[in-house]
Amino acid sequence: MNGGAALPRRFLRNRAAALGSLVLLAVVAVALLADVIAPRDPLRMVARPELWPFTDPRFPLGTDALGRDIMAIIVHGARTAIGIGVLAAAISTTVGIAVGAAAGYFRGWIDDLLMRFTEVLQTIPNLVIVLALVAVVGPDIVYVVLAIGLVSWTSVARMVRGEFLALREREFVLACRAAGMGDLRIMLREILPNALPPVIVYASFLVSAAILFEAALAFLGLSDPSIASWGRLIGEGRQTLRTSWFIAAIPGVAIVLTVLALNLVGDGLNDALNPRLRDQ
Amino acid sequence: MAEAPLVEAAGLAVRYGVGADAVTAVAGVDLAIARGEVLGLVGESGCGKSTLGRAILRLVPVHGGRVRFDGTDITDLPERALRPLRPRMQIVFQDPFAALNPRKTVGQAVGDPLHAVLGLDRTMAEMKVAALLARVGLLPEHAERLPHEFSGGQRQRIGIARALALDPDFIVCDEPVSALDVSVRAQVLNLLADIRAERGLAMLFISHDLSVVEHIADRVAVMYLGRIVESGPARDLFAGPRHPYTRALVASVPRIGATDDTAVPIEGDPPSPRSVPAGCRFRSRCPRALPCCAAAEPPLAVDGAGRLLACFNP
Structure with a gap:
């Protein structure tokens, strides 16, 4: 219903959303340029352990308990966080859309089957499932992403199902059925584009949830040990919390900033895509 | 009527909901529409007129009775088997705002069925869309625009063009002018009457407005709470x-x-259809x-x- 230019304008007029996108852009830029900013392996020991920040210009954020450059870990950790967040969110959105669309469009036993399965999955805490999956298949980064993606689709599925249930009765959809169009075409071309706005909003929260998930796994030492990760640094910093609290605090700040930025962007998208709700 | 009717319903019933909450919207309706005939269906809001129209097109599940189209019993046909027949029976909706996908251009709305269903190539489809738009009183360049750029009357014309695109024999017009301003009502009504005369279309013309039905229908059926209570030639029925x-x-x-x-x-x-x-x-x-x-x-x-x-x- 919006003109092409109205949406970005409405989004950026929201100050929190504009700030959030600025922070997010910065994080993405750091993630993309990680090899330029910190060209060396971030997990290599480079200096004296527990070097405080702002004491050595070569290591502006200091070093951890093993003498690794915290700055390099943060920069490469941004790549891990964004990569895992986006990929896991893409997996869960895809699965959620497929399940929700099939359930909402076909109804009947397909709906019953898919939704009961979704509900069963929802009753088990996601972290428990991810821990179990990763414990079984091993802490490879690919499995971590898959595990996170495969537990977070349930809300997307329920949301998409609701949209499909409502939209399938809309008259423009009936007109396509009356014309004899195929189900897949109606689902993909007619209903899905109209069902997407809330999913897009939710996807930004999925990205932040996935980042937190990976951080939690890494904190527990269950994520891929060969990859720089904010959560892992926090977990390792825990042991020196009393003497060198900055080792855990710096990645903590990075996570908080990134997740907060993503949530602000999500809220802004929500307001921009659903302008009528804003005034309520 | 020596010829077999084009559209025939016998004991048609439609229920919504299950168990104690079930509502019978259509409770055993018999009707027949000959080729080229316009049957007006009148009744209060909520009497089941729209549901009846949609049940005849198999757009809502039928719970009892039979529907025949051009001699074929379509009541229990699986969707796949019904699909080849679908283009021959189309529908024009009441709400011209809900009837068009807000994200599709007019050209897509009218033209998509042409290549998705009839298999026309893009150029052919575009030419046909232009001709259809012209026929309903719109301009060829309107094909590029989105529905929100049009008035209610124009959107209804788009809906009519879409229904005509597949060259149907039968159209259900579900309150096609009720949502329109009085000033454009007559124009759209005349358009429907002209097109019907040109193409020899059969129609089920649903309305709660008797004067609208009187204008276009050959025969009229009066519906009350899911059943037909009276039907006959339009002139006779309105006169007596x-x-x-x-x-x-x-x-x-x-x-x-x-x-x-x-x-x-x-x-x-009217009493609730529940009681x-x-x-x-x-x-x-x-x-x-x-x-x-x-x-x-x-x-x-x-x-x-x-x-x-x-x-x-x-």
Whole structure:
């Protein structure tokens, strides 16, 4: 219903959303340029352990308990966080859309089957499932992403199902059925584009949830040990919390900033895509 | 009518919901529409008119009775087998805002079925879209625009063009002018009448507005709470309504010089379809109800004037 230019304008007029996108852009830029900013392996020991920040210009954020450059870990950790967040969110959105669309469009036993399965999955805490999956298949980064993606689709599925249930009765959809169009075409071309706005909003929260998930796994030492990760640094910093609290605090700040930025962007998208709700 | 009807419903029933919450929207309707004939379907809001129209097109699940289209029983046809027949029966909706996908251009809305269903190539489809838009009084360049750029009347024209695109034999017009401004109502109505005459289309023309139906219909069926209570040729029925409900409807249309002393305006709302009165369903509002009306439901039968009527005391 919006003109092409109205949406970005409405989004950026929201100050929190504009700030959030600025922070997010910065994080993405750091993630993309990680090899330029910190060209060396971030997990290599480079200096004296527990070097405080702002004491050595070569290591502006200091070093951890093993003498690794915290700055390099943060920069490469941004790549891990964004990569895992986006990929896991893409997996869960895809699965959620497929399940929700099939359930909402076909109804009947397909709906019953898919939704009961979704509900069963929802009753088990996601972290428990991810821990179990990763414990079984091993802490490879690919499995971590898959595990996170495969537990977070349930809300997307329920949301998409609701949209499909409502939209399938809309008259423009009936007109396509009356014309004899195929189900897949109606689902993909007619209903899905109209069902997407809330999913897009939710996807930004999925990205932040996935980042937190990976951080939690890494904190527990269950994520891929060969990859720089904010959560892992926090977990390792825990042991020196009393003497060198900055080792855990710096990645903590990075996570908080990134997740907060993503949530602000999500809220802004929500307001921009659903302008009528804003005034309520 | 020697020829077999194009569209035929027998004992058609549609329910919504399950168990104790089930509502019978259409409770056993018989009707037949010949080729090129326009059947007007009138009745109050919520009497099941739209549901009946959609059930005939198999757009809502049918729970009882049969629907035949051009000799084929389509009641239980699986969707895949029904698909080749679908282009021949189309629908025009009441709400021109809900009837068009807000994210598709007019050209896509009208043209997509042409290549998705009929397999026309893009150039052919575009040419046909342009011709259709011209026929309904729009410009070829309108094909590039999105629905929100149009007025209600223009959108309804788009909806008509879409229904015509597949060269149907039969169109369900579900209150096609009710949502329009009075000033454009007549234009759209005339457009439908012209197109019908040009193409020899059969129509089920649904409306709660008798004057609209009178303008376009050959025959009229009056519906009350999910059943047909009276039907007959449009002119006769409007000149001499027989069922008390039809009489009240006809009497409610302001008309110069018309007097029907026996017609008493009916009051109140129709009973909920959840609690339909036993016997005649119009009994609770009927000024002429007799004790026998509570005992049994009057069947729809041919009366002395050659009209179908469901009333014990007309």
